[in-house]
Amino acid sequence: MxxxxxxxxxxxxxxxxxxxxxxxxxxxxxxxxxxxxxxxxxxxxxxxxxxxxxxxxxxxxxxxxxxxxxxxxxxxxxxxxxxxxxxxxxxxxxxxxxxxGTNQATEAKAFVNAIDRLADDVVRLELELAEGDWFEFRPGQFIQIKVPGTDAVRSYSMASTPADLPRIELLIRLLPGGVMSTWLLEGAKIDDVLEISGPYGQFFLKEGEKAPHIMIAGGTGLAPMMSMIDALRMRSGRKPKMLLSFGCQTQGSLFHLDAIELRQQWLPQLDVQLSVDRGPAPSGVRVGNPVEVIGASEPLDPDSVAYLCGPPGMIDAARRHLEQLGLASENIFAEQFVASQ
Structure with missing residues (x-):
């Protein structure tokens, strides 16, 4: 029985x-x-x-x-x-x-405000919630979008902050033959109306944390990190020490560097390390992965909190590396980005 x-x-x-x-x-x-x-x-x-x-x-x-x-x-x-x-x-x-968990996801409509090609394989999509539609989210969470003309639904982390609402910014990787990629490149127009829902996910910035913040991002895994960095910047009081290690595959796939540099100007507490998997690399960018640089120049504070976002292999390597450096597993938060056609 x-x-x-x-x-x-x-x-x-x-x-x-x-x-x-x-x-x-x-x-x-x-x-x-x-x-x-x-x-x-x-x-x-x-x-x-x-x-x-x-x-x-x-x-x-x-x-x-x-x-x-x-x-x-x-x-x-x-x-x-x-x-x-x-x-x-x-x-x-x-x-x-x-x-x-009591905050349920909300369905809403949003207008396309801007579509910008940031790199060979990255598009910035800016949306604006329709009048009367609203939802709250935490930096790091994601929304879902129904791809126009299809039944496909795709998930994207927000690069903007709750304070930016009704504007929502997304960083989207372009995939050959992907349904969202095809729409962005061939069909998307300013003022198009999208059906979205959210927020989703438990990968988000922990409130009130004053310990050093480590953020490791691969590709468009940068999106939730930008949201978190901007949210930390807007907090009152002392800002925590922050390290953003951001990596892409090649020089041609690097993106958002001006936006990252602007955050460094605003936040003296923010250290940024850039990398590409394969050279050549421009000035200020190292060849390697974004995990290797963590703890390379100075010991890791064991009280640090780490946020990881990118492909599964990067997440796995980052977890192992951080734990070897003495960071407790409960202080490591991760969101995998798995490409969907």
């Missing part, structure tokens, strides 16, 4: 919620049935919105389900609740407080 498992969800503000999950039932489904405010979006193991850390008991990926988690993340106890089955009584820890 099958028995249910007692699951405890522990939020960062100390609030705990308990419920029971049946064998073969994913933990997210069981939580939502009991109105436990867990962030979620795709329900298929691909977006990481429902990321949690298993701190007690046994739980693993459901048979036949897939997950975007990399091996080092699973080894640290990280699980995606939408594809995770409780194998015993267990406890999961969430990286946000109990009030965050």
């Amino acid at each position: 099958s028995t249910s498992s007692k699951v405890t969800i522990s939020f960062s503000d100390g609030v705990e919620r308990q419920f029971f999950a049946l064998p073969g039932q994913n933990v997210l489904e069981a939580a939502l049935k009991e109105d436990v405010p867990v962030l979620h979006q795709c329900r298929s193991g691909s977006c990481s919105s429902c990321l949690a850390k298993l701190v007690e008991g046994k739980a693993d990926t459901l048979a036949g389900a897939s997950s975007t988690l990399i091996p080092s993340e699973k080894a640290q106890g990280l699980r995606l609740l939408c594809v995770t089955e409780a194998l015993s009584d267990c406890t999961f820890q969430l990286g946000y407080d109990s009030a965050v």
Whole structure:
């Protein structure tokens, strides 16, 4: 006879919620049935919105389900609740407080304000929410856009801040044959109306953190970092020390360097390291990956918080490197960017 498992969800503000999950039932489904405010979006193991850390008991990926988690993340106890089955009584820890999950995603319409080619494979898309439409978000979160003329939906982190609303800025990688890329290059026009929804994700700037901030970004993984940097700049009081390590594949794929330099002028606390995977590299840019530079010139403060955004391989390498330098895994926050055609 099958028995249910007692699951405890522990939020960062100390609030705990308990419920029971049946064998073969994913933990997210069981939580939502009991109105436990867990962030979620795709329900298929691909977006990481429902990321949690298993701190007690046994739980693993459901048979036949897939997950975007990399091996080092699973080894640290990280699980995606939408594809995770409780194998015993267990406890999961969430990286946000109990009030965050109560903010539901909102559907809205937005006008295209600007379309700018920033690099060989990067476009800046500026939107403006339609009058009467509104939603709040935290720096680092993402929205979804329905690609005009298709049923395809794509997710993009916001490079702008909540203070910039109703304006929203996105940095989008162009993919050969991609549905969004094709629309941007061939069909998009100023004042086009897009259907969007959001915000989504638990990758966002932690409020009130005064420890040094390390931000490692690969390609358009720069977008949420720009949002975070600008949000930190606008905070009152002492600003934390910040390091942005930003890397692209080649010199031709580097972008937003003027915007980054402007932030350095505004923020003396901001150190920027630029890199390309393959040379040649322009002045001030090193050949290598954005992970290698961390801790190379000075010891890492063990109280630092790190934000990682980019392809899975970069995320995995950055996690290992930061932990080898003494940073606790609970101080490392990551968002994988997986390209979608």
